[in-house]
Amino acid sequence: MGYWTDKVVMITGASSGIGRGVALEIASRGAHLGLLARREDLLSEIVSEAKARNVKAVSVSADVRDAKAVRAAADRFRRELGPIDILIANAGIGTANHITRLTPEHAADVININVLGAVNSVAAVLPEMIESGQGRLVAISSLAAYRGLAKSAAYCASKAALSTYFESLRIDLRHTGVGVTIIHPGFIKTDLTAGRAAKMPYLMELDYGVKKIVSAIEREKKIYSFPWQLATIVRAGMLMPVAMYDWIAERNSFRE
Ligand SMILES: NC(=O)c1ccc[n+]([C@@H]2O[C@H](COP(=O)([O-])OP(=O)(O)OC[C@H]3O[C@@H](n4cnc5c(N)ncnc54)[C@H](OP(=O)(O)O)[C@@H]3O)[C@@H](O)[C@H]2O)c1
Numbered sequence: 001m002g003y004w005t006d007k008v009v010m011i012t013g014a015s016s017g018i019g020r021g022v023a024l025e026i027a028s029r030g031a032h033l034g035l036l037a038r039r040e041d042l043l044s045e046i047v048s049e050a051k052a053r054n055v056k057a058v059s060v061s062a063d064v065r066d067a068k069a070v071r072a073a074a075d076r077f078r079r080e081l082g083p084i085d086i087l088i089a090n091a092g093i094g095t096a097n098h099i100t101r102l103t104p105e106h107a108a109d110v111i112n113i114n115v116l117g118a119v120n121s122v123a124a125v126l127p128e129m130i131e132s133g134q135g136r137l138v139a140i141s142s143l144a145a146y147r148g149l150a151k152s153a154a155y156c157a158s159k160a161a162l163s164t165y166f167e168s169l170r171i172d173l174r175h176t177g178v179g180v181t182i183i184h185p186g187f188i189k190t191d192l193t194a195g196r197a198a199k200m201p202y203l204m205e206l207d208y209g210v211k212k213i214v215s216a217i218e219r220e221k222k223i224y225s226f227p228w229q230l231a232t233i234v235r236a237g238m239l240m241p242v243a244m245y246d247w248i249a250e251r252n253s254f255r256e
Pocket residue numbers: 012013014015016017018019036037038039040062063064065090091092093094113117140141142143184185186187188189190191192193
């Protein structure tokens with residue numbers, strides 16, 4: 001029996017891109033799926049594709065900003081699929097606005113969806129996981145979490161918050177049986193990156209990114225950053241003095 005066989009996995013942001021890709025990949029490996037996003041029509045197609053792989057799948061159309069709706073979705077997944085073994089908090093939106101064009105409303109959307117959406121998702125599964133003494137919480141963060149990038153103030157802030165939130169969870173949940181995996185992907189070809197004319201070094205195909213993410217969860221990694229080339233550059237950036245970092249970051253701003 002493989003790692004995913006008969007595991008019940010709740011995925012937020014499952015209607016497209018990474019969420020959809022991970023859902024179908026783990027369904028092929030025997031996982032049962034609880035799928036959440038706003039676009040019900042897209043979720044229904046994934047439910048059909050999952051069922052064709054002989055696993056159970058249930059979808060709920062909900063906005064991750066709505067804590068009650070996310071909790072109700074998780075309750076339905078538990079009722080129809082069984083206890084949730086793994087949460088993949090993946091729902092997120094991007095932004096690539098120069099700070100002079102970033103409105104507070106847009107910044108709030110990014111932070112509410114990318115951070116509070118994940119907080120709501122964790123709250124919908126954690127009490128039951130702690131009670132059963134097992135489970136895994138996975139955050140799809142980003143290499144953008146490590147340091148501020150040009151034209152990405154709200155996105156970088158949201159991903160830094162997401163990663164540190166899950167890092168604190170990891171410490172709080174030691175000895176409970178509930179594990180935490182924080183994933184920091186670089187650029188992957190999805191709707192989120194499709195509109196960008198910006199430079200995207202080491203841009204990955206979706207299938208490749210999905211397999212890397214699935215494998216990191218399977219190996220129960222605490223933190224997984226990829227591709228290694230960009231992860232190394234980003235980590236080197238963390239050690240740089242501010243003046244040097246600013247000089248390089250301005251010239252390599254993945255600019256439009
Ligand atoms: N692609 C990359 O290069 C990359 C790199 C690093 C990290 N990431 C992260 O990976 C995650 C997935 O992004 P992606 O690249 O796969 O983009 P995507 O194809 O645009 O997928 C985003 C998903 O999030 C869902 N979503 C957005 N707002 C939501 C809300 N308020 N409530 C519920 N669901 C919501 C969307 O579904 P609905 O619109 O149907 O609600 C969609 O399923 C994001 O957190 C992103 O930051 C992506």
